Amino acid sequence: MGAIRTNGLTKRFGDVVAVDDLDLTIEEGEVFGFLGPNGAGKSTTINLLLDFIRPTEGSVEVLGRDAQTNPEAIRERVGVLPEGYGFDDPLTGREYLSWAIRTKRADDDAEELLELVGLTDAADRLAGDYSKGMQQRLAFAIALVDDPDLLILDEPSTGLDPNGIQQLRDIVRQRADQGTTVFFSSHILSEVEAVSDRVGVMNEGELVAVDTIEGLRESAGGHATLHLDCATPPGDMGVDALAGVAGTSIEDRTLVVDCTEPAAKVDVVTHVAERATVEDIRSETVSLEALFNDLTGGGRDDARAPEEVPQ
Amino acid sequence: MTLRDVARKDFTAARRSRGLWAVMTLLGLLTTLIAFGFSGYRLGPAETVIAIFRTMGGMFGLLLPIVALVASYMAIAGERESGGVKFLLGLPNSRRDVFLGKLASRLGVVTVGVAFMFTTATVMAVARNGALPLGVVAGLFAVSLLYTAVFVAVAVALSAIVAQRSRAIAAAVGSYFVLVMLYVIPGVSVALVVRFVHQTLLGFEPNVDLYNAVLYTSPLIAYRKAMNLVVPAQFERRVLQRASEGDVLPAYLGDEVSLLVFAVWLAVPLALGYWRFEGADL
Numbered sequence: 001m002g003a004i005r006t007n008g009l010t011k012r013f014g015d016v017v018a019v020d021d022l023d024l025t026i027e028e029g030e031v032f033g034f035l036g037p038n039g040a041g042k043s044t045t046i047n048l049l050l051d052f053i054r055p056t057e058g059s060v061e062v063l064g065r066d067a068q069t070n071p072e073a074i075r076e077r078v079g080v081l082p083e084g085y086g087f088d089d090p091l092t093g094r095e096y097l098s099w100a101i102r103t104k105r106a107d108d109d110a111e112e113l114l115e116l117v118g119l120t121d122a123a124d125r126l127a128g129d130y131s132k133g134m135q136q137r138l139a140f141a142i143a144l145v146d147d148p149d150l151l152i153l154d155e156p157s158t159g160l161d162p163n164g165i166q167q168l169r170d171i172v173r174q175r176a177d178q179g180t181t182v183f184f185s186s187h188i189l190s191e192v193e194a195v196s197d198r199v200g201v202m203n204e205g206e207l208v209a210v211d212t213i214e215g216l217r218e219s220a221g222g223h224a225t226l227h228l229d230c231a232t233p234p235g236d237m238g239v240d241a242l243a244g245v246a247g248t249s250i251e252d253r254t255l256v257v258d259c260t261e262p263a264a265k266v267d268v269v270t271h272v273a274e275r276a277t278v279e280d281i282r283s284e285t286v287s288l289e290a291l292f293n294d295l296t297g298g299g300r301d302d303a304r305a306p307e308e309v310p311q
Numbered sequence: 312m313t314l315r316d317v318a319r320k321d322f323t324a325a326r327r328s329r330g331l332w333a334v335m336t337l338l339g340l341l342t343t344l345i346a347f348g349f350s351g352y353r354l355g356p357a358e359t360v361i362a363i364f365r366t367m368g369g370m371f372g373l374l375l376p377i378v379a380l381v382a383s384y385m386a387i388a389g390e391r392e393s394g395g396v397k398f399l400l401g402l403p404n405s406r407r408d409v410f411l412g413k414l415a416s417r418l419g420v421v422t423v424g425v426a427f428m429f430t431t432a433t434v435m436a437v438a439r440n441g442a443l444p445l446g447v448v449a450g451l452f453a454v455s456l457l458y459t460a461v462f463v464a465v466a467v468a469l470s471a472i473v474a475q476r477s478r479a480i481a482a483a484v485g486s487y488f489v490l491v492m493l494y495v496i497p498g499v500s501v502a503l504v505v506r507f508v509h510q511t512l513l514g515f516e517p518n519v520d521l522y523n524a525v526l527y528t529s530p531l532i533a534y535r536k537a538m539n540l541v542v543p544a545q546f547e548r549r550v551l552q553r554a555s556e557g558d559v560l561p562a563y564l565g566d567e568v569s570l571l572v573f574a575v576w577l578a579v580p581l582a583l584g585y586w587r588f589e590g591a592d593l
Contacts, residue, residue, distance in 0.1 A: 013592075052400060053592035072313075072405045080401030086393035089324035096398075103316045103402040142398065 003028045003150050003181040004049060008058035011044050018044040020205040021058070026183055028149075031176045033192030034185040036202030037296050042185040043083050045202070046154045049183075050080060063150060076104070079148035081139050083155050087127035093138050094123040097145070106146035117141045118167065132159035140168065144175070151175065153184035157191055169195050189292045203296040216291060225284045226257040226268055231277035242267050313404045317412025318419070321386075325420050331382070335424055338378070339431040342367060346435035356442035358545075363436050364451050365546050368538050371455055372531050376491050378424055379462030383417040384483035387470040387588065396593055410585050414467045421459045425452070450541025458534040461576045465490070468584025474591075494529045502526050523551040523564050533572035540566050 004026040011019040019041045026032045036042050047053045048060055051071035060067040062074045087096060097110045114120050117137040122130065127138055136159045143151060151172070157165045172195055176182050186192050192199055193213055201209040211219065228234070234255045239248050244264025249256045257268050265283060272278055325331060345367055351359035387410065390396040399409050429452045437443050469482040493501050505525045509515050526532050532550060539547040551564055562568075 047593075050401065052397065054590070071400075072403045072408075075401065075403040078401075080397075082394070082397035082401055084394045085397040086395050088389065088393040088395050089320065090327040091320070091324060095323075099316065099320050100398070100402055103313050103404065139398075142401075 002026055002061070003030075003063060004183060005061040006045070006048075006058065007061075009045070009048060009055055009060055010057040011041075011048060011053065012056045017205050019048065022205075022207055024200060024207060024210070026181060028181050029176070029179055030197040031172065031182040031195055032184070033196030033199045034183065034202065035187070035189065035192050035199055035292065036185075037187055039204075040187075040202040040296070041205040042187075042202055043154055044205075046082075046152060046183075046185060049152060050075075050078075050082070052082075077149045079143035079145065079151045081136075081143040081151075081153040081156050083158070085135075085139060087130070087135055087138070090126055090128065092124050093119055093127045093130065093134075096127050096138060097141055100142040100145045104146040108145050108147075113141045113144060116144070116171065118164070133161060133164055136160055137164065140171075144171070147175075147178075148180065150181045150183065153182070155186060156184055157186065157188070165191070189289055193288060201292065201295050208295045213288070216288060217285075219291070223285070224259045224262065224265060226255075226259060226265055227280075227282040227284075228255040228257065228269070228272050228278050229253060229280040229282075230255060230272075231279055234272070234276050237272060237275045239268060239271060242271060313402075314408045314412045314415065317399065317404055317408050318416040321413055321416035322419055325382075325416065331420070334378070334381070335427055338374075338424065338428050342428045342432035343435045345370070346432045347439065349436075356440040357444045359440045360436045360442055361444050361447050361542060361546055364432070364448060365538070365542060365548075367432060368451060368455070368535075371458070372534050373491060373495070375425065375455060375459045376462040376487055376530075379421050379459045380466045380483040380487055382420050382424070383463045383466035384470055384479045385476065386413040386417050386467050388473050388476060388479035389470075391474045391593055392476050400593070406589050407585070410467075410471055410588055413470075414464070414581070417463050417467060418460055421463055422456060425456050425459055429455070447542055451538060454534065454537045454541055457570075457573050458530060458537070461530045461573055462486075462490075464577045465580045468580035471584040471588035472591075474593075490529060491531050494526065494531050501529070519552060520561055520564065523560075526551065527564060527568065527572060530572065530576050533569035533576075536566045537569035537573070540569070 002025040004024065006022050006024045009019055009022040009024075010017070022041075022045065024045075034042050034045070044053070048055055049062055049067055051067050051074075054068065063077055065074055067074060089096075091099070094110055094114065097113060101108050101110060110123075111120070114123050117140055119134060119137050119141065122134055127135065130138065136156070140153075140156060143153065153172075156168055156172075160168060169191075172182055172184070176195075182195075184192075196213065198210065198212050199216060200207055209216065209219070230253050233253050234250060237255075239245060239255070239257055242264065244259055244261035245268060246258040246260050248258070255272065259265050259268065269278070269281060346363050349359070349363045349366060351362050354362060387396075390399060390409075390413075396409070400406070404412075429448065433443070433448055465486050466483055469486060470479055473479050473482055493499065502522055502525070505522050506517070509521065510517055527536070535548065535550040539550070551560065553560065
């Protein structure tokens, strides 16, 4: 049984298709990073999981239950850090947290949770007066109440300083090690890369890739560019003919080889070393970043062709 | 059942609202002043006290809806606009818990408010006149509370339907106009419109009972009629016009029917509001 399972999930707002025929399964116990540029449909998907909004078509199951039939039963076992929340009631951080603990009928110690997210000193101030980062910490503490089986975190690092992001990561990792399933969204690749077991990439409402980080790297084709600095300008040495080589070019004394397979690199180096004096070798792997940009068309703004961009 | 947690948090927040305390103080002062300034003509002490509350009842008819609407118009719309609803529903609360919890809390707030107004007025009235007709005062309090509850129900329901502050304000003002003002402003009143349509446009014979029945759909008219139920006979007022002197009002225009009018105004808006909130994308 998956912790989250969507089936042909579609959500339209008028003419806009926010989520388009999404089939996604999150296994129990995994940390799943939900990646995509702004407006890709990540929050819409999360709002559908939590029954904040209703699907146009398809179905959602969370922890084996239909998300709409009995959302309270799901909320008993899920910790949520939503996006677009607000602490508008004149309550202190501690009171908000105590309210969450009471509502969940949990026996957490509010002090411990406040300590964990680094809010002990601010606990008795009104949550509405907190900075964005502190509100995010409080919202995270609320999500952690009652040690949920599933953590759903929408852009959890929003507003956090680097230190806060590190703490968040540590807590997420630690909870995951204890068996909690974590589903979190982000538009920042490095964040997802650091903690996720698996990654799903959304773009314009569609899921364009689901894989482990390693798998994604591989699907980048093990693409690498080799720079071989030679003692004298290299001539044509037949490198193009080697298996796994997509192309070569010569820049001054440097031979640049574009490899499509990781294994090709060694062959290229051996081949060239037999025919010329190689002084230095540099290798550049195609970064995950490049792959992410590739998958998402470089983000929402760049996705359109230049002539379509309104002047 | 987490309705209580929703209500408790909302009530705590309301208790800390300085604006609410300020309004309460002003209303308490107002009722105290009325009780102080009232002088009955050839009335005994108990009658004077009843007359004071009867006078206040006339003012309450216009004032209590404002109190209720102001206290409740943002109950749910505010949570939706600010994103507080994401916490409410991220925790194990159902939409029904949120809806009913908010309703309960806001009913609690106006109950405290109306009780405060009655207490200040009673204290002053008793101090000045030395008599306390407890049954009548309690009865008027109950009727006034019911009347206020109608507008809390309307406001919470509207608040559950709209998603923004601006629309919530418009809905609250609109409902005051439609449910109260249309029945009291001379010139644009519902009674005249109905009479005009029935007699002039449709060409029917005048039918005062019909016009009265239409008027009676207003919670304000119902409140005026309901007060007749709890005051001694000499203080009863004729709320609806009669075709000719000595005519007896048909049973469906009796004072007791006001309770039915209240019940409908409580149930229908709440049902509609809940239904829309249950199906809404938040």
